[in-house]
């Protein structure tokens with residue numbers, strides 16, 4: 001099957017009319033290269049019409065398109081699962097798990113768990129760190145909102161550090177986020193290690209926590225109230241507004257998963273045509289994940 005391109009939900013459901021259409025799509029991704037039986041390495045097979053599983057001609061081991069992927073044991077049907085993946089990737093804001101549950105006639109816990117599995121596939125590989133002009137700043141989320149004067153250590157608020165890469169025209173190219181326990185250089189350093197290239201030209205405000213990081217990174221500390229911070233402030237404002245409007249309550253330990261979802265869409269906004277297909281491929285490459293493995297806090 002050809003890979004699905006586009007952002008239209010009408011085109012989407014016209015392409016994927018049945019669960020079988022979705023299984024055929026998964027099979028075409030899984031066995032894109034040559035088939036090789038996972039039990040005996042034989043390369044000849046028969047396709048089962050019921051679910052596009054491959055039946056090895058030698059040992060008769062049968063492998064379904066969903067085996068060893070996030071789609072394994074999805075009981076509410078592959079078409080509904082595809083719909084959720086499409087809404088979480090190709091739309092601008094996605095939906096909360098309770099909205100998704102209503103839309104697809106599934107229970108809220110089922111929607112919630114599956115959406116967390118999708119988010120686990122959205123987690124960055126950390127192989128393409130931001131580079132060029134990068135702004136780093138921190139913000140708080142939750143609890144009573146007020147400005148972050150003096151970096152208070154209010155424990156009810158979640159502390160997050162953001163790194164935003166700008167393009168040549170000064171627009172936002174990519175953004176990543178990390179939850180931090182405090183504003184020490186050790187905690188702030190986490191986003192540098194995972195998401196920022198040592199080649200990047202980084203700008204931060206004058207907070208002392210950034211100073212020790214200058215040994216490893218090219219950091220210029222400037223006054224935070226300059227217009228230079230306009231783009232990163234806009235992104236921080238947008239991510240907070242999205243979290244507030246979509247998720248009324250979330251466990252602090254899960255916040256990074258929601259931030260991963262936000263980054264995934266934002267960082268691929270110029271590749272919206274292929275974002276669904278690319279996410280499906282990522283989900284096919286991840287083993288079946290249980291609650292324990294994705295470390296979701298309930």
Ligand SMILES: [Zn+2]
Pocket residue numbers: 037038039040041042056057058059060061
């Ligand atoms: Zn075999």
